[in-house]
Amino acid sequence: MSGPVVLALRFLLAVSLYAFLGLAFVSLWRDIKQQGALLASRKVPPISLTIARGEPAPQARHFVQPEVTIGRDPACECPVDDEAISARHARLSFHHNQWWLEDLDSTNGTLLNQEKLAMPTVVMSDDEFKCGETCFVISLVGDISMPPTKRI
C-alpha cells in the first residue's frame, strides 16, 4: 500500500511544481494586461496649433493623437500647403509626460521661438514655431500635470 500512497504524493508534488510555474505565468500575463490597460487609458492632453499666416484668417487645428507630423504631404496629421515646407517637416509627440517638438531633417529647418531647432525640445502653451513660411502657435488645452506615470 505504501507504493500507491507515495505515488499519489508524487503526483501532487508535480502538480505543485507546475502550479508554481502556472501562477508565475498567470501573474505575468495579468501584469502585462494591466500595463496595456494602463497605457490605453492614459490620456494625451489635446494640443491645438494656430496657423498665423495672414491670409486666410488664422485658423486653429485640434489634435488628440500622441503624434502630429507637420508637412506638405497630405498623409501628415497636419498637412500645410506651403512651398517652403518639406514633405515631412517636423513632428510633435507626447512622451515622458510632455509634448516635444523635433525637426525631421527638413530642407529649410524649423525655428522655435526664433531659434533654430537642433534637438527634440519640450514645448509649452504659447510657444511659437515656424516651418518654411508658416508660423504656428501652440496651445495646450487642459491640464497636463497628470499623476506621474506608474511604473510597470
Added chain:
Amino acid sequence: MKRFLAPASPVQTQSRLLRLAGVFLFLYSLILTLAPAARARSWAVDYRWSHWLGFVVWVVIFTLAQFLSRRRLPDADPYILPIAALLAGWGTLTIYRLVPGFGLRQTAWLLVCGLVFLLGLRLSPELRFLRRYKYLWLTSGLLLTALTLFFGTNPTGDGLRLWLGCCGVYLQPSEPLKFLFIVYLAAYLADRLPQSLRPLPLLAPTAVVIGIALSLLFVQRDLGTASIFIFLYTIILFVASGKKRILPISLVGLAFAGVAGYFLFDVVRLRVDAWVNPWLDPSGRSFQIVQSLMAVANGGTSGRGPGLGSPGLVPVAISDFVFTAIAEETGLVGTLGLLALIGFFAARGIRTAMRAPDNFRRILAAGLTAYLGAQSILIIGGNIRLLPLTGVTLPFVSYGGSSLLTSFLALLILFLISSQPEEEPAPLPKPQPYLILAGLIGLGLFALAATNAWWTVWRGPDLLERTDNARRSIADRYVKRGSLLDRHETPINLTEGEPGDYLRTYLYPALAPLTGYTNPIYGQSGLEASLDFYLRGLQGNPASSIWWDHLVYGQPPPGLNVRLSLDLELQRQADELLGDHTGAIVLINAASGEILAMASHPTFDPNQLDTQASTLLQDPGSPLLDRAAQGQYPPGDALQPFFQAAGYNLWPSQSIAEAWYTALGFYVTPELSLPVAAASTPGSALRLSPLQIALAAATLSSDGVRPAPRLVMAVDTPTQGWVILPALSESVTVFASASAADTAQALMISGQPFWQWNAQVTQANQTFSWSLGGTLPDWQGAPLAVVILLEENDPNRAGVIGQTLLKAATHP
C-alpha cells in the same frame, strides 16, 4: 482558490508564489520521509526524518524575507525571490536525501545566506558603495584566489586544490571572484563608456584583468570557471557597448582556451575525451558521465520519486551532479519544471537590467543574470552530455557554501536593482544586446530540455539494460529473482531471504560453469545471464504489471521460475564420474535434443564468488569456462563413425569432408539460450565443442536425424502457468536411417544396448581423449547420446565414463 488567482500587487504575488514553493517542498519532504516504506513495500520500516530541519529553516528564512521585503522594497520583482527560494529548498532537500550529513551543512549555509540576504535588504538600492570601491572588490577577490595557489586544499582529500579553509569550513574563492569580477566590470564600464567609445583604452585594462583571472584559473586547471569568465567578460562588454563583433572574437578566444586546455592539461583532456566518446571507457574515465546518463534514463518521464531512485551511484552527486539526482527522482516532469524556473528567473533578470535606472546597475544586473544562466547551462549540459563536463555548480541548488552564497548575493543585487521607487529607466540606445542575451539563455535551456528528453525517452531503455547499471543489482535485493529448476522441478539456483536482503543461493554449485552466477560486483554469466529477462520478471509478466511496478517502485515485478531439461540425478553421476579430471560431458536425449546432463570440470562454487573471484579469473584451469558448450577442441579420429555412416571407409577428401561437416551442423553455432562457442568456418582448422559432437552422435541413435538442442523447457508465468519454450532451431536429417543403424550396430559394445567409439587427438603437444556413444536404434526407451571429452591421454577412462553414464540413464 479564486482569491489565490485574483489580480494582485507584486507583494501579494511574491507571497503566493512563496507559499506554493513551500507546498512543493513540504510534499517533497513528506515523500522523502515515506520513501523507505515505498521501497520495501511495507509500513514497518525506518523512516527518514532528518531533512525536516532543512524544511523548517527554509520556512523561517523565507517567511522573514517576505515580511522584510514587503516593508522595505514593496516594488521589487515579485518572481525572483520565490524562484530562488524554491531552487534552494529543492537543492537542500536533495542533498539531505543523498548524504544527510551534507544536508545538515547545506542547511547551515542556507541559514547564513538567508541572513546575508535579510541584512542586504537594508542596503540602498543605488549600490553606490559597490561602484565606488570596485578596485577593492576585484583585488580582494583576486587575492583570495591567489591564496589557493599556496594554501589550497580539497575538502575531499584529493583532486583539484581550489578551496581555502580549515576545521571543516571551506571556501572556494573562485565563486565569489565571479561575483566581484562582474561588479568591477560593470562599475568600470559604466564609468568609462559614455566618455570614450574607442575600443583600445577601454579594452586594455579589462584585458589585463581577465588575463590575471585566467592565468590563475589555468594554473588551477579549472576550465569550467575559466570559460565562465570569458563568457561573462564577453557578455558584459557586449551589453555595455552594443558592438556585435565582440561575440565572434570571444568565440575564438573560448575555442583557443579550450584547445590550449586540451593539449596542456590532463584533467581537461580527460573530460573532453569522456565527452566525445563516453562508451569507450565506461568504467574508467567516463564513469561519471555514463553513470549520470543511466541515472537520467532511470528517472524516465515521471521520475522514481524523492528517495526512491539510486542517484548516489553517480560520484559527486551532491554538487556537480545534483541535476542528475533531481532528474532520476523527479524525472523529465521535474527537470522541465526546473529548466522553466531557471528560464523564468533569467527573463526577469534581463527585464530588471533593461529597466535599471542607470548604466552601472543595468550592466551589473545583466552580468549577474548571464552568470546564473550560463553556469546553470554549463553544468546541466555537462551532466547530460550536451557539453563537456566542467566542475562548476548549479546555482542555488548544488551543495557548497561558496556557491550558495554567491548565488544569494546575485539574487540580492538583482532584487535591489529591480526595486527603484519613482525612478524612470535610463535611456537605452541599443536594446538589442539584451535581447540577444535573453535569446542565448533561452536557446541554451531549450537545447538542455531537448537533450534531456532524448536521454530519457529515446535512449533510456537501452541505457537501463547496460550491465554496469548497478540499479539492477539493487532491485535484486528487493525483488525476488526466479529460480532455475531441473526437469523434475528440483531447485538448482534460487533466491532466499527477506525483501531488501535477498541473496542468490546455488544449491548445486558443480553446475556453475553452465548455470553461471548473478552477482552485484561480477555481473552475470551462463544461464543466469541469458535467462535474465525471465528470472528478473521483465519477460513473461503482463506488460501492465511491469509498467505499474516500474512506475510505483522503480523495480521489476517478481521474477519467474524457469525449468531446464537437466536431470539433477544424472548430472550428479556425471560430475562424480568426471571427478578431478579436466574435461566435459554432454548427455542428451537423441530424439528430442533435451540436454540431460552437461558437466564441465574443473568447476567452481558461485556461493563463494565474492571471496574467490580474483583467484578464479587467474586460475590456469579456467574453471569459469563451460567446456561442454564453449570449449573448442580438435575432433581428429572422433569423426570416424560419421564417415562410416556416410559410406566412406577411408578418410575422404577435404571438400567431401567439408560437405559432411556442413550436413552435421559443425559450421553452425548451436542455438541454445546459453553462451556457446562460435562454430568454425569452412576452410579453417575444424574445432568442435562437446555439445556439437553430442548432437552429431545423436544421429546414430535416432535414425540419422540430428535433433535441435534444448536446455530451457518452460517458464512459470503468473497468468498462464507453465509455458513451454520451443527449441530454437529445427532438427535435420543427416544420414539415411539404415546407414545410421548399421554404423551403430558396427560400433556396438558386446552385451550392452550401446554403441561406442573412443579416440584420441594430439594437437600442439596436448592430447585430448574423446568418447562418443549412444543407445542402439532398436532400444525401446528414449534414445540417448553421450560425449565425453578429457583433456588428457586416456580414451579408456572416457569410454568407461560413457558406458557407466549410459547404464545409469537407461536403468534408473
